[in-house]
Amino acid sequence: MEINALDVLNAMKKDEQPPTKRNEPGKKMTNDIASNKEYKVLIENLAVSYSGKTAIKDINMKIPDKAVTALIGPSGCGKTTLLRTINRMHDLTKGAEVTGKIIIDGENVYDSYINPILQRRKIGMVFQKPNPFPTMSIWDNVAAGLKLNGVKDKSILNEIIEDSLKMAYLWDEVKDELKKPAVALSGGQQQRLCIARALAIQPEVLLMDEPASALDPIATQKIEQTIIELKKHYTIIIVTHNMQQALRVSDRTGFMYLGDLVEYDKTEKIFKNPEKELTANYVQGRFG
């Protein structure tokens, strides 16, 4: 699979509408942000520490809309930490302290008026290991987020569940057994079910934390195909250990090392012609 930088450009041009403003704070957007409307997520001077120990520092990134952005780097470099700040998952981690801004559609998700619970409903997340709700059926797993949001109408639920499963490329495999328990699926199917579950709440951004790390090559390939299809509709940020995966699925890549964002550019550039020596060494496998 080749890198599809054209898609990014198209997505950038196409998206001329002003950003949607849910949770309208009654604030005017600054010019700076307005000029960045082809970007979905803006990360400004972001730093995270755990009980005083710095995990990531001074991250600045502009993440394009309807494209896949990959975060790569050796273990412990802070890429998962960065991902989890975006949907405020670190609110749940003891001792975690976040400074800086993450702006999605003109709103800083760390502003005091933002309710982290409502914020998470706008951002889907897929985890390292498939984590379907084990006592629920396939149908119930996908419906879970919708029911939380008060969707009760069975026909609407059915419709969204079908759409979500189709988007996660699972529909054909499970359409006749939606009442089966989710844990009866294979690992790869479970992970695509988790993607469908995240898509069902119609998120604006989809975060993926090494979504294929627990899967075999064939399941991984299916997940990657799914990701490439999904970027037509979603802004996707994916953390991966696997450089080939980043190369295959992403439009932009950020290389992180020891809590720093060393380099962030078009994926092609990062892998073929990086600016920094460190990046070159990492992507060529000289350390890792």
Add this chain to the structure above:
Amino acid sequence: MSRDLLAKKRNFHWDSIFKIAATCAGAFVLLIIVLIFGQLLSDSWLIWEKEGLAFVTGDRWNPVEGRESFGALPYIAGTLVTSLIALCIAVPLSIGIAMFLSEIAPTRIREPISFVVELLAAVPSIIYGLWGLFTFRIVFKDWFESPTHEALGEHIFLFRDAPFGLDILTASVVLAIMIIPTISAVSREILLAVPAIQREAAYMLGATKWEVFRMSVLPYAKSGLIGASILGLGRAVGETMAVTMLIGNAVGPKAFPFGFFQQGNSLASIIANEFNEASPVSLYFPALIGLGLILLFVSLGINVCAHLIIRRVTNAHEGGIKGF
């Protein structure tokens, strides 16, 4: 070191010694159960010979020599009723405590409270009994039993008996207090063992703490929580000292539990109460040992039921909760 030297250092005797020792320890458990069962059966043989199955279903209790007649039903019922009332009070409270400790409490107060809960589990039952007898039953009678009796006594037969403080309900409530530490300590461990990734799945969808608990933690922990409750039930069924001091120790047909404020009796407490008076040569003694045998079977039955329930809950969905 040469290869020969390494090979010589290995000593395989320890492996066989370990095997024999572990097997002996395992067999010891079986031996004890068989010995207890055998002893109870042989010592109570006379009562089974005389009463037969009527010893289990009868309700008379007359130890006077020549007119002896024994039936265990009121005490079986007393044991089950007090234990179940205690369970109904203790389980919601305990799961609430466990929920607080695992989901809500900040680390700073989590540790001390967990410690206190475990400390409560270590308080000897005589202490609970004395507290119940001298303090709790008086307060409980004045503040709960008497007002309830006055309000509902005429309408609902469960509240009909004039409260005295030493009755089924008092014993059950103290029993509940005694099993709360056990159930909540085990439940807390079970809730803490729910993988973080399960919680995060619900948080990701925008769930509140309660919603996370309801949709993610509770279903995952359900079979464990039932197990914790059964553990508490087991303790309640066998509890002797505190119950004996508080249940009122009625005997015969009137001990059958028909109301909350009625004097009752349980298998364990009637044995404890009357053992001193029983002459080993009369039928009285075998009757009490027979009650002990029944108590053993009641506990056994509860354990078997517990296993069945837990298995059903775990298998309710094909494949059950398995690793990913």
